[in-house]
Amino acid sequence: MSTLAAGPTTTRRRVATQTWRVLTYLALILIMAPAAWLLLGVVSRAWSHWRWSVLWTPLTPTGGGLRDQILGTLILMALVLIVAGTVGVMAGIHLSEFTRKGKVSGWLGGPLRTASDILSGFPSIVLGYVGFTALVVGLGWKLSLLPAVIILSIMVVPYIAKTTENSLRQVPTGYREGAEALGMSAGYSLRKVVLKSALPGIVTGLLLALAIACGETAPLLYTAGFSNTLPHSLTGSQFPYLTYVVFTFYNDPSVQKHYLAYDAALILVVIVMLLLISSRIVVSRTQRHSESARTTTRGIFGRFRNDPSRAPAPPPSIGPVGDVPTR
Amino acid sequence: MATVGGVAGSIPVTPQSTALRKPPWHRRAANSIRRNEESGWRTVAWVAVLLPLAALVFAITVLAFKAWPAIKLNGWYFFYGRTWTDGAGAYATPVTTNGVHHLQGARFGAWAIIWGTVVSSVIAIIIAVPLSLGAAFALTERMPTWISRPLGFAIEILAGNPSVVIGLWGFLTFGPWLASNIYGPIANNMPDVPVLRYFGNPHGTGEGLLTAGIVLALMIVPIIASTTRDLFSQVPPLPKEGASALGMTDWEVASKVTLPWVRSGIIGATVLGLGRALGETIAVVMVGGAILTIPHTIYLPMTTVAATILTQLDGALADGTGFYVATLAELALVLAVISVAVNLVARLIVNRTGRVGAPVGGA
Numbered sequence: 001m002s003t004l005a006a007g008p009t010t011t012r013r014r015v016a017t018q019t020w021r022v023l024t025y026l027a028l029i030l031i032m033a034p035a036a037w038l039l040l041g042v043v044s045r046a047w048s049h050w051r052w053s054v055l056w057t058p059l060t061p062t063g064g065g066l067r068d069q070i071l072g073t074l075i076l077m078a079l080v081l082i083v084a085g086t087v088g089v090m091a092g093i094h095l096s097e098f099t100r101k102g103k104v105s106g107w108l109g110g111p112l113r114t115a116s117d118i119l120s121g122f123p124s125i126v127l128g129y130v131g132f133t134a135l136v137v138g139l140g141w142k143l144s145l146l147p148a149v150i151i152l153s154i155m156v157v158p159y160i161a162k163t164t165e166n167s168l169r170q171v172p173t174g175y176r177e178g179a180e181a182l183g184m185s186a187g188y189s190l191r192k193v194v195l196k197s198a199l200p201g202i203v204t205g206l207l208l209a210l211a212i213a214c215g216e217t218a219p220l221l222y223t224a225g226f227s228n229t230l231p232h233s234l235t236g237s238q239f240p241y242l243t244y245v246v247f248t249f250y251n252d253p254s255v256q257k258h259y260l261a262y263d264a265a266l267i268l269v270v271i272v273m274l275l276l277i278s279s280r281i282v283v284s285r286t287q288r289h290s291e292s293a294r295t296t297t298r299g300i301f302g303r304f305r306n307d308p309s310r311a312p313a314p315p316p317s318i319g320p321v322g323d324v325p326t327r
Numbered sequence: 328m329a330t331v332g333g334v335a336g337s338i339p340v341t342p343q344s345t346a347l348r349k350p351p352w353h354r355r356a357a358n359s360i361r362r363n364e365e366s367g368w369r370t371v372a373w374v375a376v377l378l379p380l381a382a383l384v385f386a387i388t389v390l391a392f393k394a395w396p397a398i399k400l401n402g403w404y405f406f407y408g409r410t411w412t413d414g415a416g417a418y419a420t421p422v423t424t425n426g427v428h429h430l431q432g433a434r435f436g437a438w439a440i441i442w443g444t445v446v447s448s449v450i451a452i453i454i455a456v457p458l459s460l461g462a463a464f465a466l467t468e469r470m471p472t473w474i475s476r477p478l479g480f481a482i483e484i485l486a487g488n489p490s491v492v493i494g495l496w497g498f499l500t501f502g503p504w505l506a507s508n509i510y511g512p513i514a515n516n517m518p519d520v521p522v523l524r525y526f527g528n529p530h531g532t533g534e535g536l537l538t539a540g541i542v543l544a545l546m547i548v549p550i551i552a553s554t555t556r557d558l559f560s561q562v563p564p565l566p567k568e569g570a571s572a573l574g575m576t577d578w579e580v581a582s583k584v585t586l587p588w589v590r591s592g593i594i595g596a597t598v599l600g601l602g603r604a605l606g607e608t609i610a611v612v613m614v615g616g617a618i619l620t621i622p623h624t625i626y627l628p629m630t631t632v633a634a635t636i637l638t639q640l641d642g643a644l645a646d647g648t649g650f651y652v653a654t655l656a657e658l659a660l661v662l663a664v665i666s667v668a669v670n671l672v673a674r675l676i677v678n679r680t681g682r683v684g685a686p687v688g689g690a
Contacts, residue, residue, distance in 0.1 A: 017576035024469070027461025031548055032478065035485040038496050038545075045499075090375030114674070115380040121599075121670030122386070123606025125633045126659045128384045130639070133393055133656070154382045161379065187364025208487075215489025218608040218637055246491045247609060251499065265492045269656055272487045280480060 003180035036325055039269065046259075046266035054263050059228040059240070063256035066264055068230045072240040073214055073271070076148060076224075080213045084153035085206055091116065091157065092164025092202075097190065113165075120158035126221030127151050136223060141235040143225030146240060151219045156209040163208070167201020168194065207279040211272045217243035240269050351575040382570035390663060392655035396427040400650070401435050404659065408436015411619055413643070413651045419649045437658060439621045443536070444662075445617065448604040450540025451547055455670035456546070456597055464581060466552075467559040486549030494613030498544045502533030502614050505541070510626050524624075531626040539615035539629065543607055546599035554596035558589040585642060595676035602669040606662065608633040633661045 057065030086285050095116075099109030128151060135147035179189030197201075226240030226248070242264045249261035350358070355612070397405075414432035422431045466475040514530035517523050562585050570580045586593075611617070616628020617638050630638075636655050645650035 013548045013576050013579070017578040020578035020581065021469075024461040024465040028465040028478070031458055031462050031482060031485075031545075031552070034501070034545055035481060037386070037501070038485070038488065038493065041496050041500050042492060087375045087378050091379060092374045093368065094372035094376040098372055112376050112380060113670075115383050116376075117674050118380050118667050118670060119383050121602050121606075121666050121673075122383075123608070123633055123662050123666055125606070125608040125636050126390070126663045127386060129636060129656065129659045130389050132640070133652075134385070134389045138389075154386075155381075157379055157382075161376075185361055185364060187366075187368050188361060188433060190365070190368060211487050214670045215487075215491070217489070217491045222636065222640060243491045243609075246489075246495055247613070250495055250613075261495065265495050268489050268492055272489060273484065276480075276484055 033129050042262070042265050042269055046262040048314070049063055050263065050266075052232050055259070059245075059260070061228070063260070064120025064253070066242065066260060066267070068228065068265065069240045070267060071230060073242045073268075075145070075230075076152065076220075076239075077210050079145075079149045080152045080156060080187045081206065081210060083149060084209060084213075085316050086158045087207075088157040088160025088209070089164050089202060091161040092168065093190075093195075094262050095161060096165040096168035097194070100116055116158040116161050119154070120162070122155075124155055124216060125218040127155055128222045131219060132222035143223065143238045144233070144235045145224065145236045145239045146279065148220055148224035148241075151215050151223050152216060155219065156212055159212065160202075160205050160209050164198070167198040167205070170201065200282050203316070204279045204282050207275045207282070211275040214271055214275075215243065215268060217247050218245065221247075244272070332469060335361065346514075353370055373497045380555070387660075387663065390656055390660045394660045396650065397435070397653035398658040399425060399681075400427045400429065401654065401657065404434075404436050405654075406441065407438050408434065409435050409438050409621075410434045413646055415646060427650065430648055431507075431649055433646075435499070435654045437632075437635075437661075438690075439619055440630055440632050440635050440658065441661075442621055443606060443615075444631040444633070447536060447539045447543060447602055447611065447629065447631060450537065451543035452597060452601055454541060454544035455548045455551055455600060456593075459548050459555055460586075460593070462548075463552050463555035463559055466556055468577075468581070468585075477672075479553070482549050482552055485545065486553075489548065490607060490610040491613075493542060493546060494610035497538065497610060497614035498534065500536045501542070504533070505532030505538055506530060506626070514624070514626065526625055529624060529627070531624075531628070533626075534616045535625075535627045536615065536622050536629045537625045539611050539631075542610050542614050543604045546607060549605050550603060551593075551596045551600045554599070555589070555593055558596075559585060559594040562588045591676050595673045598628040598669055598673035598676065602666050602673060605669065606633055606666050607629075607631075608637050612637055632658050638648060 012026055054065040055070065056067050058183060059065065059069060095113055096326050100106045116304060131147045131151035135141050141147050175197060176189065179193040180186075184192070220241060220243065224241060224244075226244045227238040227240050231237035231238065231239060233314050245264035246261050246268065249257040249264075252258065252261075349355075356517070401408075412432065412434055414434070419430045419432075421428055422669050423429075466479055470478070509531070510530040513526060514528045517527040519527060564589070567580055570584045574607035575583065611631050612634045615630065615634060617630045618628040619630050619633045619635070622629050636659055640652070640655055643655055646652065
């Protein structure tokens with residue numbers, strides 16, 4: 001008579017845990033394999049017929065290159081960075097710094113944050129439709145650059161606001177208190193101390209927002225239209241960009257256009273990868289300078305692995321005052 | 328106390344102190360700017376934070392106004408009807424019903440569209456959630472950081488890929504491969520009984536419901552996986568170590584300690600992924616076929632709300648009465664309401680438990 005008979009047998013438990021291990025690795029492989037296949041597929045399709053002149057010849061009805069489409073995408077990204085970057089960062093500053101309890105702004109903070117969250121979950125095609133009916137047709141701007149920039153900006157502003165707010169909230173209270181103790185005015189310390197130490201997080205958010213913006217297709221189809229060459233005006237004439245080329249040329253009868261679609265896909269992937277990698281570099285550079293990472297990480301092969309579960313508790317809110325990053 | 332390093336002696340105390348003299352105009356201007364800098368920041372930030380709210384209200388107002396004739400005329404038929412025709416043709420005649428201009432014979436029932444949207448998203452969730460959980464476990468519990476960090480970044484790159492690129496790959500490479508190597512064998516061996524019949528032949532060319540679901544799953548895996556990974560690494564080590572010390576196996580620690588610890592966060596991340604899948608447009612248009620039917624088997628072409636708006640708007644503009652465009656506005660409104668609801672639920676759950684992983688890249 002055994003007193004241990006209540007639980008499952010050892011063999012069953014061993015089989016269960018081994019199965020579990022195998023399944024987790026299998027899941028990882030099932031995710032990584034398509035991801036790798038996707039990247040290699042896009043690169044190999046484009047590389048087999050790649051010619052560098054795609055980058056500087058304009059598009060013609062029968063073929064040519066993608067010069068104006070690449071420039072168009074870059075212009076879109078730059079304008080979205082200016083418009084959505086300004087609005088998003090300022091909105092993030094408001095949500096993090098100026099929502100004090102007991103004031104109107106504090107009372108409104110919750111609803112405003114919710115509105116921003118809702119907007120970030122809005123389907124892009126719905127925003128595209130709104131842009132088409134309200135801006136393109138309603139205001140008579142026609143398919144052109146300006147409605148496209150506005151709609152793309154509306155799409156990414158909530159995202160930028162969120163990342164800005166989060167990185168501002170991570171600035172240690174000690175920095176603010178130190179700045180106040182040194183007699184800085186609130187605005188000056190916001191600009192010189194708080195924003196400066198939150199800058200890497202804000203820049204990361206901006207780069208990721210740009211990655212979203214340059215890969216969008218659905219809202220652009222009905223706001224920017226498409227053309228072979230860059231127009232000279234903000235409104236009234238259609239605007240070229242890369243994602244349209246991928247979306248439309250891939251089932252065109254002409255082989256030249258297929259090639260252009262693959263080329264455009266490759267260029268898009270390269271742009272997005274550059275943005276993601278640079279955001280990662282920004283993050284890792286700041287982690288090297290931050291306090292908690294400094295005590296645990298020594299590069300990739302360091303003696304101390306930066307295991308989050310073993311990392312020391314986050315520093316108390318009143319940290320060392322003199323430790324402001326000098327950048 | 329007065330002799331602290333002789334500092335006191337170095338301050339000149341003279342009767343005609345500079346403080347009494349009026350500073351020059353540029354110094355006064357600079358001081359004034361510095362004193363009022365904060366209110367400047369406040370004003371600009373206040374305006375900026377109102378803009379997303381304004382955009383949201385604007386979008387919903389535009390949609391509601393535009394959709395109103397369609398809502399009035401389509402009624403509830405819109406949600407269960409199976410006929411979708413704009414009445415256009417050689418004998419198309421504009422008529423007026425209840426004060427709404429439309430083409431005679433126009434009848435819009437969106438059941439097939441709504442069905443396609445919901446089913447493809449559900450397939451995506453069914454595939455993506457177990458994969459994300461398994462991968463997040465493998466990354467956080469089994470691997471040293473120098474392996475798991477690059478792998479995590481690779482998963483996040485998947486999220487950063489433009490959906491049009493994923494759609495291109497899904498249409499040209501992945502879909503046909505699935506059809507010939509996976510769907511074919513499964514469909515040929517499927518018995519002809521009520522539920523399983525849906526997985527039988529014909530298995531199509533790889534452009535259809537299941538492919539759309541799988542591609543959507545690939546697109547939402549990074550959202551769920553990165554959130555889940557963050558959640559797992561926030562579980563304190565002591566409960567896990569305690570469970571191990573009591574003799575629990577890895578599987579038991581995972582299922583009895585780690586997963587219950589972060590359950591609601593995972594539900595939140597799943598709902599967030601669902602929201603993304605519901606609203607995805609371009610990839611679904613490219614791999615789903617965008618054909619307005621309920622498919623006979625799971626492999627055949629279908630359409631979703633977002634895909635319908637994208638593919639039909641061009642043609643809808645040809646309807647001179649504007650009723651087709653209004654109906655598309657109603658579709659857009661339905662999609663907006665659903666995704667707003669889904670997102671609100673997700674945020675409620677996630678905000679209660681922890682932070683959400685970034686949808687792209689990820690900090």
